[in-house]
Amino acid sequence: MKFDIEEFRQRRKTDFEGAWHAGPSVITPPAAAGVYPRYAYRRAKVHPIFDTIARLRAAYLSMGFDEAMVPVFIDEQDVYRQFGPEAAAVLDRVYYVGGLPRPNVGISRERLDAIAAITGTPVDTATEEKLMKCLHGYKKGKFDGDDLTHEMSVALKVDDGVVVHILDSVFPEFKELAPESSRTTLRSHMTSGWFLSLAQMWDKRPMPIRMFSVDRCFRREQEEDATHLRTYHSASCIVAGEDVTVDEGKAVAEALLSAFGFTEFRFQPDEKRSKYYMPETQTEVYGKHPVHGWVEVATFGIYSPAALAEYGVGVPVMNLGMGVERLAMVLTEAEDVRRLSFAQLFPPVYSDTELAKAVGLREEPKTIEGRRAVEAIIAAATPNAAVKSPCEFSAWTGELYGKKVEITVSEPEENSTLLGPAALNEVFVRNGAVLGVPDNEKFADVRAEGVPTGISFLYAVANLAVARIEEAARLGEETSVQVKMSKHPSDVNLKIEEYAMRYITDNKRKLDLRGPVFMTVSSRIVE
Structure with missing residues (x-):
């Protein structure tokens, strides 16, 4: 299709x-x-980090804050301007932006001969000039590196794949390049971008200026662990104006966090005391959540006049920031920020409900009449399950593929019953285990605490039988389907999705669908 x-x-x-x-x-x-x-x-499913970001954005916008994108690339000099003597320590935790230099590639006669040997065509003067112009243009930055192969293929009049071979074997300079660092850093604090933004707008907009940004920051952590990532999201805001004080930070923190269910707040001095904040203004925000209790969720302060003066900013500025991942961990009760952020890189954890959805049938009837026949088989077999054998019960008569068919449930052997003891077992999932259990006191806890799949052995086998009877009727034939002992899911027409089976085996969960079913379903063509 x-x-x-x-x-x-x-x-x-x-x-x-x-x-x-x-x-x-x-x-x-x-x-x-x-x-x-x-x-x-x-x-x-929404990602918990981006769900938290969406809620933060909605809260900020409802509070009258304009959204902004602040610069990500910060010059090293700006870090010194903002942090002063502390900059050296701060720069230990930042990433410097680097790249590969563009080599000055020469073309000797040996190289031209090597190119000719690969292409099978001598390099004439005109082609040599085009190739030199191409390599010179690359050196001067007239086109990007990912266009070099195409430009050389045009100059040499060969396929791109041939050029790749030429670059690999004739021009080793490209493989030997080593990255070189610039003096530009990746933003480690949203503050770095706010100072650059304030310098351009503080005297060109009406006061107060209220802006927020939720974006990534980058920190060169020695290693990532349960609470630290090398890149994280910061939800940061500024309020700039003549009358801005610490009380502004308290008001913003309370309004913002109340949107996440926090009901009480506590403010205390932050012992870290960053140099870009005025002394005695850096404050930790603790919120009391109805589920999680008291947790630290944000920090705010008033920017230092000395740091603001470096950018010509002449009004007080309050800055508040919080780690989005930290807030998301609190809201979701997560214990590892790596698993929370990059769940696809870790083995998934499935609930019993999710596993129950992964249990289904291998074969089912294709027609509406066939589905009705399944219901009829169950209706005939259930009340007669304990009838002594030999016995036979007519379950359904109707038309399948133009043939009138009668379906019966029987047990031809003596000294038995119509159905085996496990035929009425139902499939439940409990604590990751998939179990086929009867309705009795012994398994009452499984049935009470587990998640039902809605499938019994009888239902599964009835579907298998009718699916086979449909196919036989299509061919004008009669058939009989018998299931005796169940040892594996397939024995009773059950299918467990591969991902669920992998989860069950990896986590050493139980899969027990065993039991004596002893059920026979037969069809007869009625003339």
Whole structure:
């Protein structure tokens, strides 16, 4: 089936307008069902970090703060201007921006001969001149490095793949290049970008200036651990104006954090005392959350007049910042910021409900009549499960693929019952274990605490039998399906998705679907 992306987009827009607020976790609009099975609608999972960012942005905007993008690349001199004598220690934790120099590549007769040997064509004077102009243009920055291969292929009139071979074997300078560092750093604190921004706008906008930014910062941590990453998100704001005081920071902190359920606040001096803040103004913010209790969530202070003077800023400025990952860890009760941020790099953890969704049937009937036959088999077998054998019960009579078919449930052997003891077992997931259990006192805790899959052995086998009966009827044949002992999921027509099986085995969880089923379902063509 050809996939038309524009048609899909239009269907998605139309369907979501009517279905988005309906509330179910899985949405399969009629327009999309069966048309784009790979793109079935479902309520997707939001990343906890970006969910927190979205909530922070909404809170700031509702408080009247304008959103800004502050510079990421900070010159080393600006770090000294902002931090003063402390800059040397700060620079130990920043990343310097580096890159590969562009080599001055010469073209000798030996190299021209080597190129000719690869291309199979001698390099004439005109081609040599074009190649020299190409390499000189690259050195001067007239085009980027990722365009070099194409430019050389045009000059030499060969395929790009040939040029790659030429660069690898004829011009070793490119492989021998070593990166060189500049004096430009990656922003380690949002403050660095705010000083550059304030220098340009403080006297050109009406006071007070209220701005916020939620963006990445970069710190050269010696190693990443459960609470530290080399790149993190900072939610930072500034308030600039003649009457700005520490009380402004308290008001902003309370308003911002109340949007996350914090109900009480405590402010205490921060012992770290960054040089870009006025003495005695750097303050730690603790919030009391109804679930997590007292937690440190933010820091604010008034920028030092000396640091502001370096940028010609003539009004007081309050700055408040918080680590987004820190707040997200509190809200989600996460213990490791690495797993919280990069969940896809760690083994997933599935709830019992998620595992229950991964349990399904291997074979099912394809027709509506077949599904009705499954219900009829269950209705006939359940009340007669303990009837002594030999016995047979008619379950369903109807038409399948143009043939009138009668389906029976039977047990031909003597001294038994219609169904085996495990036939009525139901499949539950409890603490990651997938269990087929009967309805009795011994397994009452599994049934009470576990998550039901909605599948019993009887239901699964009935579906298997009718699927086989449908195929036989299509061929004009009769058939009989018998299931005796269950040792594996496939024995009772159960399928557990591969990712769930991997989770169960990796975490040494139990998979127990054993038991005597002893169920026979037969079909007969009725003339």
